[in-house]
Amino acid sequence: MIRFGILSDGHQGSNEAPSHPSIHEPNNPLAEELNHILFDKIIPQTGKLDALHCNGDMIDGTNYKGRGLGIWDTDIVRQVDSAEAILREFDMKKKAKMTFIEGSGYHTGNNPSGDNMLSKRFPGSTYDIDMAISFEKCRNKKDGRPFRGYFRHKVGTSKSESNRGGVLSRELAESLLTEEHYGRFDGLFFSHVHHFDTYYRRGRMVMTTPGLKTRDLFVKGLSLSWVPDIGMVVLEIPNTWERARDIHVEYWSYIPDKKNLIHEVIV
Numbered sequence: 001m002i003r004f005g006i007l008s009d010g011h012q013g014s015n016e017a018p019s020h021p022s023i024h025e026p027n028n029p030l031a032e033e034l035n036h037i038l039f040d041k042i043i044p045q046t047g048k049l050d051a052l053h054c055n056g057d058m059i060d061g062t063n064y065k066g067r068g069l070g071i072w073d074t075d076i077v078r079q080v081d082s083a084e085a086i087l088r089e090f091d092m093k094k095k096a097k098m099t100f101i102e103g104s105g106y107h108t109g110n111n112p113s114g115d116n117m118l119s120k121r122f123p124g125s126t127y128d129i130d131m132a133i134s135f136e137k138c139r140n141k142k143d144g145r146p147f148r149g150y151f152r153h154k155v156g157t158s159k160s161e162s163n164r165g166g167v168l169s170r171e172l173a174e175s176l177l178t179e180e181h182y183g184r185f186d187g188l189f190f191s192h193v194h195h196f197d198t199y200y201r202r203g204r205m206v207m208t209t210p211g212l213k214t215r216d217l218f219v220k221g222l223s224l225s226w227v228p229d230i231g232m233v234v235l236e237i238p239n240t241w242e243r244a245r246d247i248h249v250e251y252w253s254y255i256p257d258k259k260n261l262i263h264e265v266i267v
């Protein structure tokens with residue numbers, strides 16, 4: 001069995017996200033609340049991880065869309081320091097594999113990629129624009145192939161909560177159509193939309209992951225009604241599995257307005 005953590009949209013540098021106190025102490029009540037949720041609740045509950053993946057946007061950069069407002073430091077190095085310190089808080093096995101993918105380019109503009117800089121703090125880790133991860137220990141009961149996931153940051157958004165499944169089913173349909181070329185993916189994992197959602201079809205799963213940052217000035221300015229989930233996902237992949245439904249999905253979702261942390265295991 002493998003415990004695989006997926007973290008995304010950490011947006012280090014933003015006042016609307018938690019930050020590591022060794023680099024930056026929270027400077028407002030919301031950030032304090034988010035720090036409490038991340039460090040005292042979520043991280044201690046994730047257990048020992050065999051692997052940890054960052055699905056993009058771990059760094060907020062210059063917050064170009066918010067014209068630099070709402071940032072505690074636009075220095076990308078300090079933002080990476082804080083992201084690194086957060087990742088080091090997780091309890092991980094000695095040889096835990098770390099993987100990173102690139103986030104939305106507009107955060108860093110023409111600056112170097114924050115997600116790439118972060119990956120370099122963890123020697124032996126892998127970084128790419130998108131990636132496939134095969135879990136060699138976790139074999140399919142019928143044909144012995146490993147569980148194989150596809151990871152990418154960006155995915156289409158939907159203004160209507162009831163249409164979120166539409167975005168996910170389109171991604172799955174595209175993956176099925178290109179299967180001959182890219183091989184079968186048992187799970188597709190996206191981020192960017194900052195909310196948790198999962199959908200199963202034809203033995204496969206498709207998911208969007210929560211983020212760590214809540215509504216910033218840019219989002220408030222657009223008066224989008226979208227409410228982000230603050231949290232992360234842990235997948236527990238058994239050594240033998242038959243279809244994606246056999247993968248235990250554990251997720252944390254905190255919505256500051258509701259002051260209620262949901263911690264749920266999907267079996």
Ligand SMILES: [Fe+2]
Pocket residue numbers: 009011057192193194211
């Ligand atoms: Fe994001």
Ligand SMILES: [Fe+2]
Pocket residue numbers: 057103104153191192193
């Ligand atoms: Fe993004």
